[in-house]
């Protein structure tokens with residue numbers, strides 16, 4: 001098995017489905033948005049923006065948004081959606097030293113990106129660098145027990161999972177990691193965790209995707225964090 005999925009080849013298929021997909025529209029996004037602070041007039045980074053749904057949402061609420069993604073195809077798709085309303089750049093969210101000075105942002109939002117990254121210690125340190133003191137980090141990622149993901153060779157081991165995603169027609173690869181692999185590097189980078197979310201699926205989800213609702217009522221798909229960068 002090679003590394004985690006590169007989104008470049010599947011960007012168009014992803015963009016065609018992601019805005020309406022119940023798992024995202026009715027489960028992931030309401031939970032992520034609920035953790036965000038007021039964004040109007042604030043500098044916000046959409047880290048791993050994909051085709052730009054969140055950057056668009058943030059810009060509509062008055063945030064000054066910069067969106068970054070590693071995939072050139074995703075950057076192009078997000079650029080088409082966002083036009084002149086925000087800056088969209090190609091880059092690695094784990095190393096933005098050539099792009100942003102220290103303390104450039106009030107808020108970092110990263111939706112469903114971290115499970116594609118190997119070394120979260122580096123990523124959280126980089127995000128602490130570009131956040132202002134007291135700034136907020138909100139992210140979602142695959143839950144460590146995501147829908148009963150096979151936990152062999154063991155919950156505590158980080159492993160590269162291969163999974164067929166029917167809606168994309170693609171075998172995806174991502175890292176499954178235990179909870180401590182999120183919490184420990186966050187603390188080491190100078191963040192204090194304010195909230196951890198494991199939401200129930202909503203009634204809207206039940207109506208739109210009864211099978212998904214039933215699965216998510218037993219086992220979480222994603223986990224949600226809000227963390228604050230310490231001031232000293």
Ligand SMILES: C[S@@+](CC[C@H](N)C(=O)[O-])C[C@H]1O[C@@H](n2cnc3c(N)ncnc32)[C@H](O)[C@@H]1O
Nearest residue numbers: 007048049050069070071092093111112113116
């Ligand atoms: C599941 S998509 C999520 C996109 C978007 N946040 C959303 O919720 O629709 C994951 C995105 O992370 C991007 N990505 C993965 N690793 C990255 C990295 N190291 N730096 C920047 N973007 C990355 C991929 O290119 C892809 O667009």
